[in-house]
Amino acid sequence: MKILIKESQYNLLLEQNNPNIVKAYNEIVKGAKFPLGTAKDVILKAFDYIKNSSEFHTLRSMFKDKKTGYSSFEEMINEEYDRFDYDDIIKLQKKLYSIGVVLDFERGENRLGSPLFFGNVKITYDTNFKNIENVVKVNNKCTSKYPPLLKQAQDYWRKWLSSPITKQKFKKNWNVQPKNDTVGGKKVDDIFEEYFDCIDSLKLVFYDNTMRHPPGYNEIILSKAKSAYAFVTRTTPENVYVNCSMDDDDALETLIHEIQHLLYEIKPLNPSINISNVFIKPGDKKIGPKDVLGVLKNNSTTDSQYDTNSDNSENIKLNGKILGLPWTDISFWDLSVKVEIRRRIKNNNDLGYICRETEKASNIQSIRNLFGIKPGQNITPEMLKPYINNEKHNTDVSWLLLCWASNGFKDIRLFLSDINKLAFQDTKPTDNTRPV
Ligand SMILES: [Zn+2]
Numbered sequence: 001m002k003i004l005i006k007e008s009q010y011n012l013l014l015e016q017n018n019p020n021i022v023k024a025y026n027e028i029v030k031g032a033k034f035p036l037g038t039a040k041d042v043i044l045k046a047f048d049y050i051k052n053s054s055e056f057h058t059l060r061s062m063f064k065d066k067k068t069g070y071s072s073f074e075e076m077i078n079e080e081y082d083r084f085d086y087d088d089i090i091k092l093q094k095k096l097y098s099i100g101v102v103l104d105f106e107r108g109e110n111r112l113g114s115p116l117f118f119g120n121v122k123i124t125y126d127t128n129f130k131n132i133e134n135v136v137k138v139n140n141k142c143t144s145k146y147p148p149l150l151k152q153a154q155d156y157w158r159k160w161l162s163s164p165i166t167k168q169k170f171k172k173n174w175n176v177q178p179k180n181d182t183v184g185g186k187k188v189d190d191i192f193e194e195y196f197d198c199i200d201s202l203k204l205v206f207y208d209n210t211m212r213h214p215p216g217y218n219e220i221i222l223s224k225a226k227s228a229y230a231f232v233t234r235t236t237p238e239n240v241y242v243n244c245s246m247d248d249d250d251a252l253e254t255l256i257h258e259i260q261h262l263l264y265e266i267k268p269l270n271p272s273i274n275i276s277n278v279f280i281k282p283g284d285k286k287i288g289p290k291d292v293l294g295v296l297k298n299n300s301t302t303d304s305q306y307d308t309n310s311d312n313s314e315n316i317k318l319n320g321k322i323l324g325l326p327w328t329d330i331s332f333w334d335l336s337v338k339v340e341i342r343r344r345i346k347n348n349n350d351l352g353y354i355c356r357e358t359e360k361a362s363n364i365q366s367i368r369n370l371f372g373i374k375p376g377q378n379i380t381p382e383m384l385k386p387y388i389n390n391e392k393h394n395t396d397v398s399w400l401l402l403c404w405a406s407n408g409f410k411d412i413r414l415f416l417s418d419i420n421k422l423a424f425q426d427t428k429p430t431d432n433t434r435p436v
Contacts, residue, residue: 001225001228001230001231001232018055018058020049020050020051020055021049021050021055021058021059021062022062023046023049024046024047024048024049024050024059025046025059025062025067027042027043027045027046027049028042028043028046028068028076029067029068030042031043031046032068032069032070032076032080033068033069038080038081040080040081040085040088040092043080043092044088044091044092044095047092047095047096047099050099051099052099052100053099053100053101053125053126055099056096056099056100056101056125057125059073060072060073060123063076073121073123074121074122074123077089077092077103077105077119077121078119078120078121081117081119082117083108083116083117083118084116084117085117086107086114086115086116086117089103089105089117093105097126100125100126101123101124101125101126102123102124102125102126103121103122103123104121104122104123104124105117105118105119105120105121105122106118106119106120135208135209135210135245136208136244136245136246136247137208137210137244137245138206138207138208138244139244142206142242142244143204143206143244145251146204146206146242146251146255147204149251149252149255150202150204150240150255152252152255153252153255153256153259154199154200154202154259156256156369157195157199157256157259157263158196158199160365160375161192161195161196161199163374163375163376165375165376166269166375167188167192169375170188170269170270171188173269173270173271173274174271176188183267184267186267191266191267194266194267195263195266198237198238198259198262198263198266199259199263201237201238202238202239202240202259202262203238203239203240204239204240204242205217205239205240205241205242206241206242206244207222207225207241207242207243207244208243208244208245209222209226209243209245210245214239214241217236217239219235220233220235220236220241225241225243226243226245227246228243228246229242229243229246229248229251229254229395230242230243230248230254230255230257230258231258232258232259232261232262234262234265237262237265240255240258240259250366250370250394250395250396252369253366253367253369253370253394253395253396254366254395256362256365256366256369257362257363257365257366257396258362260358260361260362260365260366261358261362264358264361264362268357268358268361269361270361272357272358275357275360275361276355276357276360277418278360278415278418278419279355279360279403279404279406279407279410279415280407280410281315281407281408281409281410281411282410282414284407284408311408312331312334312405312408312409313327313331315408315409315410315411316330316331316334316409317330318409318411319409319411319412322381322411322412322413323381323385323388323412324385325385325388325389329388329389329390330388330409332390333388333401333402333404333405333409334405334409336398336402336405337354337402337405337406340354340402341354341406354399354402354403354406355403355406355407359399360399360400360403362396363396363397363399363400364379364400364419366396367379367394367396367397367400370394370396370397371383378416378417378420379416379419379420380416381412381413381416384397384401384412384416387401388401
């Protein structure tokens with residue numbers, strides 16, 4: 001499964017940099033300070049700039065500066081709206097609900113039975129919120145976008161697997177003995193034939209976030225796949241499920257990523273241990289989810305403050321130097337991984353996802369396609385640099401970097417050289433991932 005990362009990753013930057021939140025806040029200040037009472041329509045319209053509850057949460061924290069005349073959003077509403085503003089409160093309530101924010105208040109009524117606003121505003125967030133009205137459904141735009149991309153992804157894999165270098169590397173990684181040419185009792189040629197059969201039989205199944213099941217597949221419940229761009233399952237290996245409610249800028253990479261999972265089910269191109277070793281610094285043991293939890297517990301720094309005493313600070317600075325980037329650009333990923341782990345714990349999501357071998361193998365293959373890398377060519381630090389400093393964004397690169405960060409920022413040259421080695425490529429005597 002390939003999951004959207006943008007939200008957790010950018011939460012932090014958002015706080016300082018999202019111009020829309022600042023705009024919304026300025027409008028609210030204007031509305032609250034309106035010379036003739038309160039401009040409720042201005043306040044209502046300010047929320048046009050706010051897209052979700054997490055942005056609202058950031059906006060809410062801005063009230064601390066008291067520019068509205070109040071120290072909290074709730075206080076402002078309680079004071080600026082009087083009992084006859086019931087209709088305005090309902091409008092505001094509806095608007096906020098459309099972004100997953102629940103505004104509760106005390107109601108009363110006048111002698112004629114008309115409802116009144118009695119204040120006592122409370123704000124909560126609907127974590128399972130789905131604004132069905134705004135969900136993009138399976139439509140022609142989506143169903144016509146993917147078929148040519150699936151063809152490209154299939155061709156990409158056929159080419160990659162047809163390269164003699166790939167098979168040669170596969171044999172080397174699995175330590176295949178020439179005399180029997182088998183791995184796990186299977187002939188190497190048969191495994192490759194299975195790969196090709198799998199690729200040839202693929203078809204697309206479209207779903208959207210209003211559905212409980214993908215069309216025709218009642219046994220698959222979609223509640224977990226709502227934030228996925230696409231996913232595959234081992235029970236229906238001919239299907240690539242595509243989420244039409246998401247707008248995927250990297251759709252081709254996503255399909256390449258998903259196909260990798262299916263090939264991995266047949267037989268991983270590399271033994272998993274080779275993949276996980278890529279992320280681990282020399283002399284380190286593999287970090288499991290439990291260790292990660294321990295790290296979080298002992299480290300009570302807030303998300304918005306980077307602890308320079310972090311165990312990783314040495315490596316962060318080292319990688320900053322290698323890449324020619326300020327160390328804060330690297331430590332961004334340290335924070336991102338902490339935010340991601342917290343988010344996963346809160347939502348009861350699987351922590352293992354961050355570094356799962358099949359996910360990393362998918363990430364790597366997608367990234368190769370992104371950079372136009374052919375069997376035998378290498379990913380270099382220069383290629384990743386604009387993604388590390390957030391100049392560019394790509395989901396697979398982000399997930400690769402998150403696992404790199406969660407394992408303590410191994411020297412990026414070593415990290416990439418290990419990736420390049422495991423990846424069914426020619427091992428060249430000169431390794432261009434180590435700049436002189
Ligand atoms: Zn995946």
